[in-house]
Amino acid sequence: MSSRPRVFISYSHDDEDHKTLVRRFAEFLHKHVGLEVHLDQWADGARIDWSKWALRQLKAADYTLAIASPVYRRRTDGEEPPHIGRGSQFEGAVLRDQLTGNVDEYTARILPVVLPGRSIEEIPQFLNPHSTTHYVVRRFSVTDDGVQSLVRAIAQRPENPGPAEEPGVFIGGAFTPFPAHRKLLLTTELKPVSKGPDVQLSAVRIDGVHYGNGIAYRCSMFCSEPRGVVEYDLGRRYRAFETTVGVLDDATDAGQTGHFEVFLDSVAQPGAAVKLGSPATLTLDVSEVLRLRLVAYRTDTTAHPMLAGARIAGGLSNGLPELGWGNPALYT
Numbered sequence: 001m002s003s004r005p006r007v008f009i010s011y012s013h014d015d016e017d018h019k020t021l022v023r024r025f026a027e028f029l030h031k032h033v034g035l036e037v038h039l040d041q042w043a044d045g046a047r048i049d050w051s052k053w054a055l056r057q058l059k060a061a062d063y064t065l066a067i068a069s070p071v072y073r074r075r076t077d078g079e080e081p082p083h084i085g086r087g088s089q090f091e092g093a094v095l096r097d098q099l100t101g102n103v104d105e106y107t108a109r110i111l112p113v114v115l116p117g118r119s120i121e122e123i124p125q126f127l128n129p130h131s132t133t134h135y136v137v138r139r140f141s142v143t144d145d146g147v148q149s150l151v152r153a154i155a156q157r158p159e160n161p162g163p164a165e166e167p168g169v170f171i172g173g174a175f176t177p178f179p180a181h182r183k184l185l186l187t188t189e190l191k192p193v194s195k196g197p198d199v200q201l202s203a204v205r206i207d208g209v210h211y212g213n214g215i216a217y218r219c220s221m222f223c224s225e226p227r228g229v230v231e232y233d234l235g236r237r238y239r240a241f242e243t244t245v246g247v248l249d250d251a252t253d254a255g256q257t258g259h260f261e262v263f264l265d266s267v268a269q270p271g272a273a274v275k276l277g278s279p280a281t282l283t284l285d286v287s288e289v290l291r292l293r294l295v296a297y298r299t300d301t302t303a304h305p306m307l308a309g310a311r312i313a314g315g316l317s318n319g320l321p322e323l324g325w326g327n328p329a330l331y332t
Helices: 016-033 050-060 070-076 086-101 103-109 145-155 305-313
Strands: 006-010 036-038 063-067 110-114 168-171 174-177 183-185 199-201 204-206 209-211 214-218 228-233 240-247 258-264 267-274 280-285 291-297 322-331
Touching: 006 016, 006 050, 006 086, 016 036, 016 280, 050 086, 063 070, 063 145, 070 086, 086 103, 086 110, 103 110, 110 145, 199 228, 204 214, 204 240, 204 322, 209 322, 214 291, 240 258, 240 267, 258 280, 258 322, 267 280, 291 322
Parallel strands: 006 036, 006 063, 063 110
Antiparallel strands: 168 174, 183 322, 199 214, 204 209, 214 322, 228 291, 240 280, 240 322, 258 267, 258 291
């Protein structure tokens, strides 16, 4: 395929978390895979006839990515009352009509995608989730198996390619094979330039997964600083950074929300807010980046040590963070 593929993301607005996840996926496909992505959240700056807009997108798309979720399955399979979720119901009707008109062509062009936290059972029945190919994306990374399978489908390359048919991305309108990324663990590759007093370089366990190399931010009775910060000098030597962030499995406060931020040369990048059992994967382009700063915190942590002591004496919580970065990695 020589032209930059145009993809339309068809999904339902289950809730704000799902909308955010879909938007992050769209941003990843645009920035890191090189696709021309069309998403309704990027088109709401004016009054729009949404049915006309959706029909135009579905007709113009080289590929439609059907994002699995319980609400999307019900609406596109026609199991909701007609007045509920009209947009998803309309898109489902068009997709079913495309398949009926040419089942072979549109089986290849309508691609069911299962994002992190979703399941194959949430793929609409009309897309035959168990008898046709689907794409399970576990993390937004070009090294993820589901992402590579999805790119192979869009590039029309076989799953087991020959030497000249490697999976890749779309750069400058042309298909380019994935580079042979060399993965290096940040915590063994580099020493921190600076590190907060409550930050430890140690193994962490997040959502049942043991990460032998990690960064933990814990405080005992109170936090010396309200945020756990660690900085590294990348020296403009790396191409990508990736890590899993989450609340530690052995956290005593199971209800805490952890906030994670990344700064590249002091510029804030997209971060994540997570709960116990719901980690997030952060993937960032660090080409030409000199300084990497990782920040973790809780918004309810008592900031002043004297106040923290008074709260302890009164039997009150200081909102102590129990947060971790799992296997932070650099790619060359």
